[in-house]
Amino acid sequence: MSEPGPTPATPARIGLLGHGTVGSAFTSLISERSAALTAAAGRPVELAGTLTTTQGSFDEILAASDLIVELIGGIEPAREYTLRALNQGKPVITANKQLLAQHGDEIFAAARENKVQVRFEAAVAGVIPIIRTIQESFGTIRIDRVFGIVNGTTNFILSEMAATGASYTETLARAQELGYAEADPTEDVNGADAAAKMAILARLAFHTPVTLGQVEYEGIESIRADDLAYAKELGLSLKLLGVAERRPAAPPDAPDAADATAPEGISVRVFPCFLYGGHPLAPISGPFNAVMVEAPEITEVTMSGPGAGGTETAAAVLGDLTSVLAGSAPVSEPREQLPVVTDVSSSFYLHLEVADRPGVLAQIATLLGDEGISVKSVVQRGLSEDARLTMVVHETPEPRFKAALQRIAELDLMRSPPRSIRVIEEAFG
Ligand SMILES: NC(=O)c1ccc[n+]([C@@H]2O[C@H](COP(=O)([O-])OP(=O)(O)OC[C@H]3O[C@@H](n4cnc5c(N)ncnc54)[C@H](OP(=O)(O)O)[C@@H]3O)[C@@H](O)[C@H]2O)c1
Secondary structure, eight states: OOOOOOOOOOOEEEEEEOOSHHHHHHHHHHHHTHHHHHHHHTSOEEEEEEEOSSSOOHHHHHHHOSEEEEOOOSSTTHHHHHHHHHHTTOOEEEOOHHHHHHHHHHHHHHHHHHTOOEEOGGGSSTTSOHHHIIIIITTTSOOOEEEEEOOHHHHHHHHHHHHHOOOHHHHHHHHHHTTSSOSSOHHHHTSHHHHHHHHHHHHHHHTSOOOGGGOEEOOSTTOOHHHHHHHHHTTEEEEEEEEEEEEOOOOTTOSSGGGTTOOOEEEEEEEEEEEETTSTTTTOOTTEEEEEEEETTTEEEEEEEEOOOHHHHHHHHHHHHHHHHHTOOOOOOOOOOOOBOOOOEEEEEEEEEEEOOTTHHHHHHHHHHHTTOOEEEEEEEEETTEEEEEEEEEEEEHHHHHHHHHHHHTOTTBSSOOEEEEEEOOOOO
């Protein structure tokens, strides 16, 4: 009598919600990578059902699945389905940044209460494994700053404008033709998409609850081709940056009495920003993303890669699936309650169109000096009757810079409203 063979392992059954750009790429990938997935998971993987607007029933798919992959997007019904799955003890994998940036508290609490995993690598910076890196590799060190280019559409537009000299409107139209910008690009170009991603990164990096409403953001709609042209002469390139950083508690001897009691906090912001050529993010061009993490123990780590795309995003979802099936740690509770602050300091590029007459530069320098702002570099050009001054000023508290800008705008020598963009001064390497 022959020995019985090994019992075939019970398959892991996936309930797939959404079968659009990412969902259909994910279906192809789990079939193409089935042998590798089975080896990593220790059992075969099969689709229990797929939900779209015209196909499937969520109740039936949930009942038939061991875990849910949410690729619908938006808030409802993605929120309801995610919570129902977690409350039934079923892990959820999602690529939905808006859901996590707006309802992260509720979703992570449900995951903790039910001791199940929620994974979301694809929600931030496409295929770059930044979530896993912050949560796992750097989960117990004290991160000081996470920042980078987390929106590929705006990075494509800014790099094309710099390379071709074309206007913002022309370049946006080209990005739409090439599929790098959606028909309605509002959330990408106004910074809201990047803000949602930064809320998620800040929550993980600082172990503190952060929601989209706490992120200050600006977009790139008012960037002009000549800002990029003049900045090139100052050795600068423009990026839309997301920056989440610790703001240390003020030392007891802080000169400004209002600052003396400032507690430790964090600031989370999105803004267009000039970088000098030696900065690791300066060469990141086209629809790519890049994220840097800084902490005393690691100095600085930079990762870059495609920020979107069906297959690329689905590859990040597949990575999460492998982690869930291989059984890694569920979401831990926030261990800090840091306030999110907005009184930060920055260096700025300033573009002024002024009357071409003696003493103008001195008048502006005095006005900046009154606010304690010092000038790092200046380029001056004549424009028949008028002149154009572009300059970079050293780091200064933002309210002071805004006050100086307001006073400059009121000078009768100004020919158009002043324009300003933040600059990162640090040199790397
Ligand atoms: N596309 C990217 O490059 C990318 C990159 C990073 C992250 N993401 C994220 O990935 C997620 C999916 O994006 P996508 O580009 O694949 O979206 P998509 O192409 O618009 O697909 C959405 C899918 O969800 C289904 N759906 C929509 N509303 C539904 C509802 N009420 N009930 C059931 N099904 C519903 C749609 O059904 P129908 O097929 O019937 O229309 C479609 O299959 C989003 O959270 C997005 O932010 C996408």
